[in-house]
Amino acid sequence: MEASSFEKLFSDQWKSSTSAACQSLEAEDLRHVSIFNSWEDTQRQMVRSYGGQQTISQELALLIPASKHLKTFTDSLDAQVEPKLDTSVFWGLFGLIVKLAKEEEGAMSCIPRMLRELCHKVELLNKYGDNKSYSVHQTKEASFEITLTLLAFFSCTITYVRSNDRYTHSDSPNNEWQPLEQQFDSAARVIDESISRVEKFFKLTKRSDRLDEIFKLQSTLSLQKEPVQPHNAASSQTDDDGKRPCTIFPSFRTSRFFDRTDTFQKIKEHFSQVDADQSFRSLALYGLGGVGKSSVALRYAETKLREGELDAMFWVQSEKLVNIRQSFTDIALRLKLPGAKPEEHDDNLALVLNYLQHTQSRWLLVYDNAESVDLILPYWPAATRGQALITTRNPSFAFGLADGGLEVKSWDAQTGCKFLLHLLSTDIGTQLAAGESQSATELSHKLSGHALAISHMAGLIHERAWSISEFVEIYNQQPEKMHGISGNGAINALWDLSFRSLDKKGSTIMGVLCFVAPDSIPEALFETGHDVELPQCLQFCAERLRYLLETNEYNDLEDLINVNTLAFGTLPHHEQTIYLEAPLASYKGQLLNCLGKPSEGEVWLRKCCSLRAQAVPPKPWESTFSAKNLANGIATNHNFPEAIMWHKHARDFWYQWCDEKGLEKNTPFELKTMMGITLIWAGHDEEARDILNQALRQIESTEPYNWAMAAK
Numbered sequence: 001m002e003a004s005s006f007e008k009l010f011s012d013q014w015k016s017s018t019s020a021a022c023q024s025l026e027a028e029d030l031r032h033v034s035i036f037n038s039w040e041d042t043q044r045q046m047v048r049s050y051g052g053q054q055t056i057s058q059e060l061a062l063l064i065p066a067s068k069h070l071k072t073f074t075d076s077l078d079a080q081v082e083p084k085l086d087t088s089v090f091w092g093l094f095g096l097i098v099k100l101a102k103e104e105e106g107a108m109s110c111i112p113r114m115l116r117e118l119c120h121k122v123e124l125l126n127k128y129g130d131n132k133s134y135s136v137h138q139t140k141e142a143s144f145e146i147t148l149t150l151l152a153f154f155s156c157t158i159t160y161v162r163s164n165d166r167y168t169h170s171d172s173p174n175n176e177w178q179p180l181e182q183q184f185d186s187a188a189r190v191i192d193e194s195i196s197r198v199e200k201f202f203k204l205t206k207r208s209d210r211l212d213e214i215f216k217l218q219s220t221l222s223l224q225k226e227p228v229q230p231h232n233a234a235s236s237q238t239d240d241d242g243k244r245p246c247t248i249f250p251s252f253r254t255s256r257f258f259d260r261t262d263t264f265q266k267i268k269e270h271f272s273q274v275d276a277d278q279s280f281r282s283l284a285l286y287g288l289g290g291v292g293k294s295s296v297a298l299r300y301a302e303t304k305l306r307e308g309e310l311d312a313m314f315w316v317q318s319e320k321l322v323n324i325r326q327s328f329t330d331i332a333l334r335l336k337l338p339g340a341k342p343e344e345h346d347d348n349l350a351l352v353l354n355y356l357q358h359t360q361s362r363w364l365l366v367y368d369n370a371e372s373v374d375l376i377l378p379y380w381p382a383a384t385r386g387q388a389l390i391t392t393r394n395p396s397f398a399f400g401l402a403d404g405g406l407e408v409k410s411w412d413a414q415t416g417c418k419f420l421l422h423l424l425s426t427d428i429g430t431q432l433a434a435g436e437s438q439s440a441t442e443l444s445h446k447l448s449g450h451a452l453a454i455s456h457m458a459g460l461i462h463e464r465a466w467s468i469s470e471f472v473e474i475y476n477q478q479p480e481k482m483h484g485i486s487g488n489g490a491i492n493a494l495w496d497l498s499f500r501s502l503d504k505k506g507s508t509i510m511g512v513l514c515f516v517a518p519d520s521i522p523e524a525l526f527e528t529g530h531d532v533e534l535p536q537c538l539q540f541c542a543e544r545l546r547y548l549l550e551t552n553e554y555n556d557l558e559d560l561i562n563v564n565t566l567a568f569g570t571l572p573h574h575e576q577t578i579y580l581e582a583p584l585a586s587y588k589g590q591l592l593n594c595l596g597k598p599s600e601g602e603v604w605l606r607k608c609c610s611l612r613a614q615a616v617p618p619k620p621w622e623s624t625f626s627a628k629n630l631a632n633g634i635a636t637n638h639n640f641p642e643a644i645m646w647h648k649h650a651r652d653f654w655y656q657w658c659d660e661k662g663l664e665k666n667t668p669f670e671l672k673t674m675m676g677i678t679l680i681w682a683g684h685d686e687e688a689r690d691i692l693n694q695a696l697r698q699i700e701s702t703e704p705y706n707w708a709m710a711a712k
Contacts, residue, residue, distance in 0.1 A: 138201045271387055602633045
């Protein structure tokens with residue numbers, strides 16, 4: 001549909017929807033709608049309400065700035081449509097809802113929150129509307145859908161508030177608004193889906209543009225007769241340099257590989273499809289985690305090297321950016337490229353990509369455990385020869401970067417059974433006891449032919465000298481463990497059996513290592529006989545937690561908190577000290593606050609302060625900042641009197657610490673700043689001004705000058 005036709009269709013639909021909304025209103029409500037013709041009118045309506053109860057002013061105080069995002073959204077939409085939209089009814093309904101929320105008992109606790117959340121959702125779309133470098137069609141289409149959804153929700157809200165039916169839905173006041181909450185959830189879901197479509201489009205467009213830029217840059221470099229090198233390096237790479245055998249293998253090797261004949265044949269056929277001008281080919285091997293993608297890629301590389309069809313093979317750990325950067329540095333150093341240095345990752349990347357463009361060697365790059373196409377893009381070669389394999393759980397690599405894709409699937413029960421018997425061939429001999437083959441098939445079926453699970457199972461059977469049928473009997477005794485991993489509960493029971501071989505300290509350090517760097521964990525770490533004081537080893541985690549919180553890496557922070565919580569639970573009771581438990585409670589509370597769950601966060605912050613109060617001897621330094629964090633959490637929940645009280649507790653704890661150290665009692669500017677902000681929220685402007693001026697004078701006298709804190 002052409003843009004003009006699409007806009008006309010929307011304009012007609014808008015007129016019809018606003019007309020229907022007005023017709024559904026009572027006469028008095030229709031009069032009020034006519035009063036609020038613009039965003040400015042609704043702002044004046046909310047500002048005038050500040051003389052009411054404290055809860056009303058707080059709710060509307062939060063809604064006022066949020067509604068600005070909605071104004072930006074409607075202004076942007078109005079600029080895209082001809083003829084111009086009449087948004088007076090839209091803002092009239094918005095203003096009427098605010099009026100009704102003030103008048104209806106219980107409405108102020110939920111309706112302004114709904115409006116505020118919807119305003120923040122459309123804020124996400126505003127950033128795409130401001131981007132003029134891409135097509136606006138997708139943004140316009142989403143804006144139309146969102147605007148009609150908002151209009152329908154506004155009309156529904158007014159109808160519900162005016163209806164007597166809501167009193168019949170439940171016996172409790174909390175459930176009185178449940179039907180409206182359901183309408184809100186439905187509207188929010190439509191808006192989220194619309195924004196998600198726009199985000200996907202922009203990501204694809206940006207990725208395509210980025211790929212074009214990289215290819216153009218690398219193509220420009222490839223036109224040079226000689227690679228760019230430092231002035232003191234050799235002027236060019238010789239043919240001998242380009243063809244010398246060079247390999248970087250992963251830490252694991254596949255000494256007992258099994259099956260996958262059809263997969264190898266498909267890989268071979270894919271890489272044989274080359275033309276005279278462009279012989280560089282790439283393939284993404286995708287599938288569930290643990291089905292054997294990395295083993296397939298490694299065996300393919302080993303086979304090609306053994307047959308003399310490759311001169312160089314480089315294994316790139318691709319799960320995280322730091323691993324990719326280090327892998328390319330390792331390649332540059334292994335090739336002994338002129339100018340390569342251990343710490344110069346960006347320079348080493350340029351050297352390696354330049355080498356791949358100019359060398360006459362037959363090379364293969366394996367990007368193992370790749371997760372994000374955007375992460376791999378800057379490290380992708382734009383060469384006319386060579387091969388690249390990607391192992392990933394993300395099938396989009398097959399369509400967005402590589403020439404093609406091949407799914408590596410789990411085995412069927414029979415093939416999985418053969419794999420198990422293959423792994424145990426040296427243990428069970430050539431003659432199988434009666435029922436052993438049937439037990440092997442049963443286990444393979446339970447594990448859905450999952451290669452990694454079957455491999456772990458074989459290791460347990462071998463280590464404990466069980467028969468297969470004995471293992472099946474033990475395995476089946478754990479029905480309570482049959483839930484968890486990727487919907488396959490049977491695999492979860494296997495992991496439980498595997499980790500039983502570790503003692504508590506081994507399980508703890510394994511959890512930490514799996515979070516920090518899950519690949520290539522040395523087995524020798526779990527075989528040492530030395531007694532290590534475990535709590536001391538985990539002290540570094542506190543610094544990592546603080547770093548993740550300050551850099552807003554909330555997903556990683558949540559993972560690390562969970563890992564440390566599991567680790568804490570494995571400690572003997574006498575080692576589960578307050579000094580380990582309290583920081584976990586504090587960081588969990590702060591994380592929940594950052595994630596928009598202040599009520600849950602306050603519970604954990606109170607727990608932290610309670611634990612600090614039980615410490616013997618007391619630690620006033622730690623108690624200071626625990627009290628400050630709790631004060632901030634309580635203030636987020638609008639309980640300003642108690643928040644001020646906890647800020648004072650923080651100051652008192654600080655004074656205790658100063659007494660212990662024989663220092664002057666001078667409250668840090670961080671504590672004064674947070675106290676001042678809380679006082680502003682509580683309406684104590686004069687007191688807030690005084691304490692913030694004190695903090696500012698402290699900051700300005702500090703060397704070096706802290707510009708960030710002064711600006712704050």
